[in-house]
Amino acid sequence: MKIKYSDLLKYIEKIFIEYELSKLHAKISAKYLIDADFSGVPTHGIARVSMYCMRIKKKLINPKPKIKIKKISPSIFHIDADNSIGMVAADIATDLLIKHTKKNGIILVGVKNSGHYGMSGLFAEKAAKKGLAIWCYTNAPPFIPPHGTTKPLFGTNPICFACPTNNIDEPFVLDMSTSSTNRGKLQYALKIGKKLEPGMAFDKNGNPTIDPIKALNGGMIAPIATYKGSGLAWMIDIISGVMTGANHSGKVKDPYNDLSGPQNVGHMFIAFKADIFLGNNYKKRIKENIVTVKKLPKKRNLLKVCYPGESKSKIKLKNKKNGVVVDPKILEDLNKTAQAVGLTIKI
Numbered sequence: 170m171k172i173k174y175s176d177l178l179k180y181i182e183k184i185f186i187e188y189e190l191s192k193l194h195a196k197i198s199a200k201y202l203i204d205a206d207f208s209g210v211p212t213h214g215i216a217r218v219s220m221y222c223m224r225i226k227k228k229l230i231n232p233k234p235k236i237k238i239k240k241i242s243p244s245i246f247h248i249d250a251d252n253s254i255g256m257v258a259a260d261i262a263t264d265l266l267i268k269h270t271k272k273n274g275i276i277l278v279g280v281k282n283s284g285h286y287g288m289s290g291l292f293a294e295k296a297a298k299k300g301l302a303i304w305c306y307t308n309a310p311p312f313i314p315p316h317g318t319t320k321p322l323f324g325t326n327p328i329c330f331a332c333p334t335n336n337i338d339e340p341f342v343l344d345m346s347t348s349s350t351n352r353g354k355l356q357y358a359l360k361i362g363k364k365l366e367p368g369m370a371f372d373k374n375g376n377p378t379i380d381p382i383k384a385l386n387g388g389m390i391a392p393i394a395t396y397k398g399s400g401l402a403w404m405i406d407i408i409s410g411v412m413t414g415a416n417h418s419g420k421v422k423d424p425y426n427d428l429s430g431p432q433n434v435g436h437m438f439i440a441f442k443a444d445i446f447l448g449n450n451y452k453k454r455i456k457e458n459i460v461t462v463k464k465l466p467k468k469r470n471l472l473k474v475c476y477p478g479e480s481k482s483k484i485k486l487k488n489k490k491n492g493v494v495v496d497p498k499i500l501e502d503l504n505k506t507a508q509a510v511g512l513t514i515k516i
């Protein structure tokens with residue numbers, strides 16, 4: 170059965186409100202999670218609602234944060250998110266970028282005391298649709314062993330860059346973990362009772378495993394391209410963690426299994442007006458750039474060459490029209506989360 174965007178939004182918002190998020194924060198959080206599902210990335214969507222609610226209940230996410238924005242200069246801001254749910258802090262940062270790039274051209278926003286914010290690409294997409302080129306960085310709980318070591322320490326720390334294309338609704342959004350796969354795929358497999366694909370993950374002794382439980386309990390995944398991926402994950406830990414005042418070097422807490430305190434995730438956002446040097450000529454040149462790539466001879470059986478983010482935009486548009494299918498186990502988990510706070514409605 171397909172579920173409509175508006176029905177899911179209403180339901181998740183209601184759950185978050187029952188868990189004492191403000192109406193605004195419930196709406197923002199629900200929207201980003203549902204957008205992940207509708208973009209074809211269910212690993213970073215509503216499958217995580219129960220985790221966020223569990224952390225709110227245990228006072229590890231602050232449902233009513235007093236988020237402080239410190240203006241360091243007209244183009245540099247430092248946010249203390251007061252352990253808010255990650256999507257709220259990241260959305261505030263994105264809005265700052267959009268507002269201040271108009272006047273100041275280039276903006277830097279660092280965030281500390283935040284939490285897991287889901288898909289980087291959704292914040293980047295929002296900014297790119299307003300004409301910005303943007304980099305988003307976040308660190309994450311330990312899961313990648315630094316190159317040459319056997320202990321997971323870096324997170325799957327995604328790197329994300331976006332910019333407008335000549336189609337404002339379909340920006341270029343490169344949004345990728347610095348690991349060979351993302352950890353959400355393991356959590357998702359566990360939740361829906363599936364095994365992992367071979368080669369995806371390792372157990373705590375470094376042996377390959379297809380069991381998500383073994384991988385998630387002290388196991389690890391490889392960085393992309395060995396030492397290069399390890400270097401990128403490290404760079405992101407420095408930018409997002411060391412420089413913002415957030416946790417770093419393996420201290421970001423696992424949102425599912427580490428209940429010893431708030432996660433204190435860090436994010437860093439850098440943005441500027443994409444057409445700052447060229448004005449209207451930017452659109453012409455980005456179009457020329459993309460068309461050149463798309464016209465190259467294609468590999469056998471490939472129907473179309475896409476730029477990063479293009480297919481997600483199309484999938485989201487289609488799903489918003491038709492609705493999405495949600496795995497029954499995820500629906501069951503959502504309904505249990507709702508019932509735990511006395512909500513009688515179900516989806």
Ligand SMILES: NC(=O)c1ccc[n+]([C@@H]2O[C@H](COP(=O)([O-])OP(=O)(O)OC[C@H]3O[C@@H](n4cnc5c(N)ncnc54)[C@H](O)[C@@H]3O)[C@@H](O)[C@H]2O)c1
Pocket residue numbers: 210213285286287288289290307308309325326327329342343344345346347350351352353475476477478479481
């Ligand atoms: N918040 C966190 O702590 C955290 C940590 C890790 C990952 N994530 C999120 O997980 C999500 C998934 O990450 P991932 O590494 O699995 O991404 P992925 O491997 O699915 O995609 C990586 C990038 O490649 C592009 N791409 C994929 N297939 C393509 C194709 N055929 N042609 C052209 N481009 C293509 C995608 O658009 C995307 O930009 C991301 O949104 C990321 O932000 C979040």
